[in-house]
Amino acid sequence: MEMRLRARVRAGDPEAFRELFDEHARSVYNHAFRLMGDWSAAEDAVSLTFLEAWRLRDRVDPDGGSLRPWLLGITSNIARNLRRAARRHDGALARMPRGQAVPDFADELTSRIDDRARLARVRAALAALRAPEREVLALCVWAGLDYAEAAEALGVPVGTVRSRLSRARRKLGRLVAAGKLQPLPADREPQAGHGQEDGDRENAVRSAQEDTR
Template structure:
């Protein structure tokens, strides 16, 4: 429930019934959180802003399918954010492969080469960021929801519309993979309570935006 006292469900009902201002309230309520999640994945302000726009466009397109978790639309929006980001990154990789397949003109100087390398460095911001990108999409979604956004496992399961056991097993597999790549010095090995996953270690600071 926001400062105006209206729940997300009430606002969404108003929005889908023709009250455009209510959709604007939902947008204002969660735009910053969606932006933070997008920026954590792409490390680029312009790209993150584009993802925010697509997320809310997708939310409206799928307005009859949205899910509320304990009355909040945020967990579902975070899932959509991850999906949109993965799709945009796949499209960027296809575009990059296409450009690489085009023969360069003889003696041509590529002025975008340095910029492209810098953007690649941003996408692979540190060992942890790279390791997260190597998880499969299902594992990456639960890691982002449970460890980065610190949602309880039950809320993550509701947002993803999967059984709680599936979230636990995906999280366990992801944790083993990350430990294997990063070691316990970067990924703490202490056991956590079943429904209270610890946040990512401080080595993950590059994944988040504060403020």
């Protein structure tokens, strides 16, 4: 079924894209939210991801497994661009004369998230890493991709995924040992994508978390 879906996506079948959205929109949103820490920006990233997927549909190989790694790779690029735009926007605001203070509703919104402590730990861990390490950790640990799928998502060799994940593991391990960071939660996406190799995925998760316990 997934191979047929790939061919239909490549052909620009609108119904195939609806199926793709229904199956992977939640995973795309979760990945974007972890990278950006902002629910509104994550919602924008979902829309932009599927618009970009439509634009790039002719690059889809009709043969292969799940399209989830491809979508998450697009999301990673979009999140990177949105963060750059946000930094430019914040910089422009900082240069403007200060006006009347505007109430901050962030705490009110955050209070609606069921597990605030878990979210804070995830965001603190990701903030301690460089962007390439952050993306690999988010893909391999929380999105549940194996090394090969993460490499496909990011357009890098498998060895690069392993080395980035190893660097992330060492950094997080040092922070936990120094008492500056709590161990990471081990939760993943509600459903794993099709065609994943459980052994590789579990190795990736262990390598990112074994020194943070």
